[in-house]
Amino acid sequence: xxxxxxGLILLGxxxxxxxxxxxxxxxxxxxxxxxxxxxxxxxxxxxxxxxQAITIQWQASPDEASGLVEGYEVFRAESPEAPESLWVRVGxxxxxxxxxxxxxxxxxxxxxxxxxRSKNQTQSxxxxxxxxxxSSEQWFNTMRxxxxxxxxxxxxxxxxxxxxxxRGQHLFVRRIAGLTAVEEAVGRATEMGRPILYVxxxxxxxxxxxxxxxxxxxxxxxxxxxxxxxxLVPNRDPVVxxxxxxxxxxxxxxxxxxxxxxxxxxxxxxxxxxxxxxxVDGIMSREKPATNFFMGMFWAESLILAETGAATxxxxxxxxxxxxxxxxxxxxxxxxxxxxxxxxxxxYLSREPMxxxxxxxxxxxxxxxxxxxxxxxxxxxxxxxxxxxxLNLLTVG
Amino acid sequence: MKRQIPLMLVxxxxxxxxxxxxxxxxxxMEIYQMALQxxxxxxxxxxxxxxxxxxxxxxxxxxxxxxxxxxxxxxxFALFAMAFLGxxxxxxxxxxxxxxxxxxxxxxxxxxxxxxxxILAFYMASAAYRAFRAxxxxxxxxxxxxxxxxxxxxxxxxxxxxxxxDIAEWIMMVPNxxxxxxxxxxxxxxxxxxxxxxxxxIERNWLGGGGK
Numbered sequence: 001x002x003x004x005x006x007g008l009i010l011l012g013x014x015x016x017x018x019x020x021x022x023x024x025x026x027x028x029x030x031x032x033x034x035x036x037x038x039x040x041x042x043x044x045x046x047x048x049x050x051x052q053a054i055t056i057q058w059q060a061s062p063d064e065a066s067g068l069v070e071g072y073e074v075f076r077a078e079s080p081e082a083p084e085s086l087w088v089r090v091g092x093x094x095x096x097x098x099x100x101x102x103x104x105x106x107x108x109x110x111x112x113x114x115x116x117r118s119k120n121q122t123q124s125x126x127x128x129x130x131x132x133x134x135s136s137e138q139w140f141n142t143m144r145x146x147x148x149x150x151x152x153x154x155x156x157x158x159x160x161x162x163x164x165x166x167r168g169q170h171l172f173v174r175r176i177a178g179l180t181a182v183e184e185a186v187g188r189a190t191e192m193g194r195p196i197l198y199v200x201x202x203x204x205x206x207x208x209x210x211x212x213x214x215x216x217x218x219x220x221x222x223x224x225x226x227x228x229x230x231x232l233v234p235n236r237d238p239v240v241x242x243x244x245x246x247x248x249x250x251x252x253x254x255x256x257x258x259x260x261x262x263x264x265x266x267x268x269x270x271x272x273x274x275x276x277x278x279x280v281d282g283i284m285s286r287e288k289p290a291t292n293f294f295m296g297m298f299w300a301e302s303l304i305l306a307e308t309g310a311a312t313x314x315x316x317x318x319x320x321x322x323x324x325x326x327x328x329x330x331x332x333x334x335x336x337x338x339x340x341x342x343x344x345x346x347x348y349l350s351r352e353p354m355x356x357x358x359x360x361x362x363x364x365x366x367x368x369x370x371x372x373x374x375x376x377x378x379x380x381x382x383x384x385x386x387x388x389x390x391l392n393l394l395t396v397g
Numbered sequence: 398m399k400r401q402i403p404l405m406l407v408x409x410x411x412x413x414x415x416x417x418x419x420x421x422x423x424x425x426m427e428i429y430q431m432a433l434q435x436x437x438x439x440x441x442x443x444x445x446x447x448x449x450x451x452x453x454x455x456x457x458x459x460x461x462x463x464x465x466x467x468x469x470x471x472x473x474f475a476l477f478a479m480a481f482l483g484x485x486x487x488x489x490x491x492x493x494x495x496x497x498x499x500x501x502x503x504x505x506x507x508x509x510x511x512x513x514x515x516i517l518a519f520y521m522a523s524a525a526y527r528a529f530r531a532x533x534x535x536x537x538x539x540x541x542x543x544x545x546x547x548x549x550x551x552x553x554x555x556x557x558x559x560x561x562x563d564i565a566e567w568i569m570m571v572p573n574x575x576x577x578x579x580x581x582x583x584x585x586x587x588x589x590x591x592x593x594x595x596x597x598x599i600e601r602n603w604l605g606g607g608g609k
Contacts, residue, residue, distance in 0.1 A: 050426050138421055269451070303517060307520040331527055340584055343591050
């Protein structure tokens with residue numbers, strides 16, 4: 001009986017304690033601990049930018065480790081004494097981050113102060129003010145010095161080889177099978193009385209691969225003009241179309257066959273990627289070109305084009321710098337220009353000494369890069385500090 | 398003169414935008430943005446020429462009664478119908494045209510695009526068959542590495558032997574990555590050299606015919 005009474009009293013006490021409204025003074029309920037603010041707030045101009053940006057850094061609130069902080073609010077004012085209403089909230093970062101970039105600084109050259117507030121659902125705590133910081137625009141991006149030095153070095157090497165070529169020095173260029181086959185491919189089309197199809201990639205004129213493809217088109221057009229072979233150049237980009245038309249027209253004029261130029265041989269198909277692929281596939285199936293050239297930038301349509309071409313029995317020469325499309329072209333085409341060979345094609349086909357000079361310069365620059373690469377790998381084994389230094393040296397900001 | 402003006406423009410603008418890459422100031426950014434906008438305007442003019450070419454190409458086909466010339470009727474009809482519905486559908490009282498435009502896009506063009514993309518799967522199978530025929534040592538190597546990678550990315554590979562996914566990852570991250578980076582080095586330098594050749598006026602094929 002006594003035990004039963006004691007049990008009932010204990011049960012009743014527990015029920016009362018558990019049902020007590022929040023905020024009432026429970027016998028064992030602890031006071032909520034105030035949140036600690038972040039500290040050491042520092043603000044400084046964002047380096048190497050166009051101005052109107054300030055970077056703010058701070059040390060995390062000690063409460064972050066115990067999971068009490070959900071994030072940090074960043075406030076900006078023109079004076080540390082500004083009333084609360086003049087402090088503008090400029091951003092919020094979740095916990096784990098201790099910096100913020102204020103990209104909307106109203107004016108360059110004016111001092112601004114920042115404070116950071118640690119925050120959770122019920123509480124917040126403001127840090128002290130930062131040092132005054134003013135944004136400014138820079139006229140040179142110091143993070144790109146390495147790119148500048150590299151570019152200057154490359155230009156020097158190329159100019160040296162161009163001057164060698166100008167002096168008439170023989171420059172050896174290794175045989176590129178895909179380019180040697182161009183003559184044979186045009187000859188084959190002439191013998192068979194069938195056209196040549198030239199696809200200048202699917203990218204825009206701003207892509208260097210497209211420019212390289214158009215350079216090769218000039219050389220191919222000269223050969224088709226010479227042999228009087230029909231040429232078909234379907235285009236996807238309107239600007240590339242107009243440039244291609246001009247290139248082919250000029251190539252025919254240069255060979256002395258402006259009359260052989262067919263204005264309709266360079267035409268626009270469509271802007272749609274798969275629409276273009278099906279259009280070119282249709283041309284290959286109907287016209288049965290003896291030779292197909294796929295030069296420039298390609299995406300998923302590369303295999304659709306190359307496989308259809310292979311099915312029609314055409315000789316196919318492809319060239320692209322799109323690494324992911326190379327395996328498709330290598331599989332489905334007779335010859336493939338891999339990466340840099342696409343850029344070398346114009347020099348290789350024209351055999352102009354000046355262009356060959358740049359090709360040689362390119363090769364030597366690659367040799368310099370590989371040498372530096374080996375040196376860097378060797379040195380990075382010495383200590384992690386050196387490794388870090390080399391990585392910083394190679395990072396372009 | 399016909400060649401000198403474009404060459405001069407390319408030289409001046411080439412050097413200007415080379416310098417712009419190293420100058421982060423507001424003025425430099427504004428010049429860059431302006432150039433981007435110009436390229437959009439030029440593109441808009443080129444579209445007119447491109448549509449002219451498309452119409453001309455198909456009209457000639459119809460006139461000359463070339464093989465499958467009736468396809469050209471479909472192309473021209475689709476071109477004008479979509480343009481008509483797209484342009485006049487903007488008028489509030491003709492909003493049903495806009496609805497038709499959307500329907501044609503969603504239920505005709507998009508499925509055709511998807512169908513074309515789906516064909517890729519079949520082409521991949523036939524290309525893989527050709528690539529994996531072990532005719533040489535290199536093809537044999539490709540066949541073996543391809544087989545390991547395919548096994549490594551499906552659960553069945555790990556079921557057969559727990560190390561297969563690791564070997565597949567090693568193939569992708571070491572020899573494959575090394576080859577890719579080697580190609581990319583060459584591509585980077587090739588791009589720079591091509592740009593330099595054009596800026597300095599050494600490469601003139603883009604002007605048409607190589608030009609003297």
